[in-house]
Amino acid sequence: MAEEENVVYVGSKPVMNYVLACITQFNEGANEVRIKARGRAISRAVDVAEIVRNRFMPEVEVKDIKIGTEELETEEGDTVNVSTIEIVLEKPV
Amino acid sequence: MAEEENVVYVGSKPVMNYVLACITQFNEGANEVRIKARGRAISRAVDVAEIVRNRFMPEVEVKDIKIGTEELETEEGDTVNVSTIEIVLEKPV
Numbered sequence: 001m002a003e004e005e006n007v008v009y010v011g012s013k014p015v016m017n018y019v020l021a022c023i024t025q026f027n028e029g030a031n032e033v034r035i036k037a038r039g040r041a042i043s044r045a046v047d048v049a050e051i052v053r054n055r056f057m058p059e060v061e062v063k064d065i066k067i068g069t070e071e072l073e074t075e076e077g078d079t080v081n082v083s084t085i086e087i088v089l090e091k092p093v
Numbered sequence: 094m095a096e097e098e099n100v101v102y103v104g105s106k107p108v109m110n111y112v113l114a115c116i117t118q119f120n121e122g123a124n125e126v127r128i129k130a131r132g133r134a135i136s137r138a139v140d141v142a143e144i145v146r147n148r149f150m151p152e153v154e155v156k157d158i159k160i161g162t163e164e165l166e167t168e169e170g171d172t173v174n175v176s177t178i179e180i181v182l183e184k185p186v
Contacts, residue, residue: 043135065158
């Protein structure tokens with residue numbers, strides 16, 4: 001997945017890495033941070049959003065949550081469906 | 094967690110169990126089914142919603158998605174925070 005502005009891609013690293021990434025983006029002036037994940041990392045993406053809001057930035061709100069499905073190609077050439085989530089956090093101005 | 098009307102609690106069973114539970118509730122006349130999960134089951138809850146919509150009931154829409162945090166007490170008496178999700182599926186009338 002390509003780098004995008006104000007997007008934090010959640011994978012299999014410790015949850016606090018992504019929490020810190022979100023906080024950094026807000027502190028650098030972003031009004032909105034999009035947390036994206038797919039497959040099993042979806043649960044961790046929800047953890048990230050909740051920890052940012054409950055523990056560090058209570059003023060931040062969940063603006064939108066979208067779910068979807070992506071087709072991935074396996075090494076064997078099969079396609080598998082993977083669920084995705086995008087959580088948009090917003091800092092009111 | 095207590096039984097509630099039109100709620101499907103997603104845990105660690107195979108995903109198709111919960112997909113079937115949702116479809117059954119819609120077929121029994123529900124206009125809305127709430128899919129709830131916490132912790133690692135959150136990813137599976139998103140799978141359930143996506144499979145219901147993409148594979149079985151394309152007319153069903155995601156009406157709302159909420160995330161939150163619950164405090165659970167461990168056997169040692171400590172409290173731990175667990176993330177939660179609630180996905181509301183709606184069948185337009």
